[in-house]
């Protein structure tokens with residue numbers, strides 16, 4: 809896999825359940841996505857978009873085929889590898905599971921604290937504003953993605 813390829817899926821299939829209720833959702837999906845490439849996945853409801861994204865996000869184990877993400881083969885990967893890959897991916901869930909009792913900024917801050925991010929990379933608790941340590945993205949710096957003027961709102965209000 810070339811260093812420029814972020815995601816390489818080859819003949820990825822996936823099913824849920826076991827016989828007689830086994831249901832195949834993905835059928836030999838092959839795709840190669842480069843670093844920095846913006847891709848929109850479309851398809852009818854139930855066609856397997858989220859299932860595929862959860863495989864790429866290392867949130868479930870790859871059953872069939874080969875799936876390489878950020879240079880790691882996820883088919884047959886150990887839990888430790890899945891966790892390592894997961895930590896390098898920003899994933900916004902379809903059902904986002906944010907805590908409405910916290911502000912949007914505090915929700916982000918909580919995840920960063922859990923991940924052990926340095927305090928300078930976390931939003932300021934007082935202002936709710938992001939305080940990135942520089943414009944460089946990647947290891948060592950973290951930028952909140954919520955709009956600054958909505959970061960102190962609850963998640964349900966920040967969406968509107």
Ligand SMILES: Nc1ncnc2c1ncn2[C@@H]1O[C@H](COP(=O)(O)OP(=O)(O)OP(=O)(O)O)[C@@H](O)[C@H]1O
Pocket residue numbers: 824825833851852853854855856857858859860902
């Ligand atoms: N955990 C699960 N257990 C059993 N079946 C599941 C599970 N998750 C998804 N499915 C089934 O797999 C199929 C694909 O679901 P998936 O959520 O990937 O579709 P989707 O393309 O993301 O749909 P939508 O556009 O509605 O979000 C559906 O039939 C769904 O019911």
Ligand SMILES: [Mg+2]
Pocket residue numbers: 857858859902
């Ligand atoms: Mg979905």
